[in-house]
Amino acid sequence: xxxxxxxxxxxxxxxxxxxxxxxxxxxxxxxxxxxxxxxxxxxxxxxxxxxxxxxxxxxxxxxxxxxxxxxxxxxxxxxxxxxxxxxxxxxxxxxxxxxxxxxxxxxxxx
Amino acid sequence: xxxxxxxxxxxxxxxxxxxxxxxxxxxxxxxxxxxxxxxxxxxxxxxxxxxxxxxxxxxxxxxxxxxxxxxxxxxxxxxxxxxxxxxxxxxxxxxxxxxxxxxxxxxxxxx
Numbered sequence: 001x002x003x004x005x006x007x008x009x010x011x012x013x014x015x016x017x018x019x020x021x022x023x024x025x026x027x028x029x030x031x032x033x034x035x036x037x038x039x040x041x042x043x044x045x046x047x048x049x050x051x052x053x054x055x056x057x058x059x060x061x062x063x064x065x066x067x068x069x070x071x072x073x074x075x076x077x078x079x080x081x082x083x084x085x086x087x088x089x090x091x092x093x094x095x096x097x098x099x100x101x102x103x104x105x106x107x108x109x110x
Numbered sequence: 111x112x113x114x115x116x117x118x119x120x121x122x123x124x125x126x127x128x129x130x131x132x133x134x135x136x137x138x139x140x141x142x143x144x145x146x147x148x149x150x151x152x153x154x155x156x157x158x159x160x161x162x163x164x165x166x167x168x169x170x171x172x173x174x175x176x177x178x179x180x181x182x183x184x185x186x187x188x189x190x191x192x193x194x195x196x197x198x199x200x201x202x203x204x205x206x207x208x209x210x211x212x213x214x215x216x217x218x219x220x221x
Contacts, residue, residue, distance in 0.1 A: 006152075033209055042200055043153070045209040088152065096207050100145075102152035 002027050002093040006101030014109050019076040021104035023089035032065055032072045033098070035088040043088060076106075084108050113137070114213035116201050121218045123195075131186045131216045133201030141206045142184035146170060147198045147215075156199075159184055160206050188218065195220045 003026040013019055023032065031050045035043040047056055049065035049072060056063045062075045072091075076083055086103040093099065114135045123129045135142065144156040155168030159178040173192025178184055184203075188195045196219050202210040 042212040042215050043202075043210075045211070048209060090210075092207060097155075097158070098210065100153045100155075105150070 002091070002095065002097075002099050004089060004091050004099045004101040006089055006104055008104055009102060010105050010107075012107045012109065013079055015081060016078050019079050019083070019106055021074050021087050021089075021106075023072045023074075023091070023101050025070045025091045025093070025099075027093045028069050029091040029093055030069075030096075031092050032069075033090045033092075034063060034072075034074055035090065035100075036085050037088065037103070038085045041085075079106070079108055081108050081110050114201060114203055114211055116199075116213035116216050118216060119214065121216055123218070123220050125220055126190045127220075128190055129188050129195075129218065129220075131188070131199055131201075131218070133184045133186065133213060134182055135184075135201075135203040135211075135213075136182060137203055137211060138181070139203035139205055139211070140181070141204045142178065143202045143204075143210065144168075144174070144176065144184070144186045145200045145202065147200060153200065156186065188220075 005024045033048045034046040037043045053067045054065040060077045064073045086105045088103045090098045090100045117132045141160050143158040145153040154170050156174050157176040159165035162181050165178050175187045200215045201213045204210040
């Protein structure tokens, strides 16, 4: 079945450093979604990418969808303590079912 | 105020007891989902329902049961057959194929 792998599993940075998490699917995706879960909270939808090669920005966050629609990345520029949390990618494949990656847990040293 | 509610926030049970977790949404979404999250882990799909009176097993359905008698409600029963029931349970809803909206979750502890 469809699998979505996310790396790294954990990332610790100094405040102000950049952060990137990568997502890879075993199959071509129709779209990919990104979610953020704050410590002790629940996942909150950030963005959806649909087109091959698509790039979207939300302030310091940049999301990319690969040309082959099998990989994606989230890049945060100049991290702030409010960025702490776990970032999940989730892809929709042929079965139209959303499959979540394992998540990347970001911690920040102020 | 639209959203998804889950109750209770914390739940404690003795081993061997069945327990039902509540999930209600007023977003008028057809699709609803149950996920399990263990410490430091991702989200694993237990059951999902695309429409009222229909539901499908997810990746880890063994030891769980659901019902979908109303569009707004998708309760999850954790049965005594579930070997490791202690976890954080998240309910979500969506328009099928679109972003999911999650409830605040229920932390179940079974001793």
